Amino acid sequence: MRYAPGVRRFALPAFLAAIPLAVLAPPLSALSLLLGGFVLWFFRDPERTPSAPGVVSPADGRVSVVREEGEQVRIGVFMNVTDVHVNRAPFDGRVDRVTHRPGAHRPAFSKESERNERVDVDVSTPEGPAELSLIAGAFARRIHPYVEEGETLSRGCRIGHIDFGSRADVLLPPCYDSEDVTVEVGDGLRAGESVVARRDE
Known part of the structure; x- marks a missing residue:
């Protein structure tokens, strides 16, 4: 999957925060992983082809x-x-x-x-x-x-x-x-x- 530029700036901190939180507060770690996943999904950049002239x-x-x-x-x-x-x-x-x-x-x-x-x-x-x-x-x-x-x-x-x-x-x-x-x-x-x-x- 291709992503829009800048995705690392938002997704990487969330994924990195999940590592220590997995020990300190597992529920927050899961939340952090979900946040990182949401950022990846939000910045998705699928291929597109015009459907018709115009x-x-x-x-x-x-x-x-x-x-x-x-x-x-x-x-x-x-x-x-x-x-x-x-x-x-x-x-x-x-x-x-x-x-x-x-x-x-x-x-x-x-x-x-x-x-x-x-x-x-x-x-x-x-x-x-x-x-x-x-x-x-x-x-x-x-x-x-x-x-x-x-x-x-x-x-x-x-x-x-x-x-x-x-x-x-x-x-x-x-x-x-x-x-x-x-x-x-x-x-x-x-x-x-x-x-x-x-x-x-």
């Missing part, structure tokens, strides 16, 4: 936002604690800019999360400009983008992860409208696999 989801989770913003459509995906937290590129493109924006840590499914800490990735795609946003949640404290300005993205490739609870948004290129969106609020998605928008040529 824009794929940037995250595992449920659709929390579908709305028009000027000439573009935004789709937001809320990642619950049980979801894979590695994010993926919804389309092919080139990274124009990666911007970290400090902010609050409100629940990622709430309207107040618009002011949360985030990393915005501006992308030039064959269909026009787009944007990806990795948004921290109430418990998330670190966003880890994997991409830098000038890099080329392939649809479904890994672009980053967020520690412990979050949301990922995609602002579609202007050529997409609401009728091209194939999901609605509440739908369950898989990052890099589920199609969220498709244009009929």
Whole structure:
């Protein structure tokens, strides 16, 4: 099993603590082992393949936002604690800019999360400009983008992860409208696999 970067920082202390606790307090040792196992499970990074042509989801989770913003459509995906937290590129493109924006840590499914800490990735795609946003949640404290300005993205490739609870948004290129969106609020998605928008040529 592949894991997201940083897993050792959280899992290793839990596993190491279990050794002395096995002598001093066996129930706490078991709890420590369970905590380490949970961290490994949380940082899992399975392989994914797009299921069909179109824009794929940037995250595992449920659709929390579908709305028009000027000439573009935004789709937001809320990642619950049980979801894979590695994010993926919804389309092919080139990274124009990666911007970290400090902010609050409100629940990622709430309207107040618009002011949360985030990393915005501006992308030039064959269909026009787009944007990806990795948004921290109430418990998330670190966003880890994997991409830098000038890099080329392939649809479904890994672009980053967020520690412990979050949301990922995609602002579609202007050529997409609401009728091209194939999901609605509440739908369950898989990052890099589920199609969220498709244009009929």
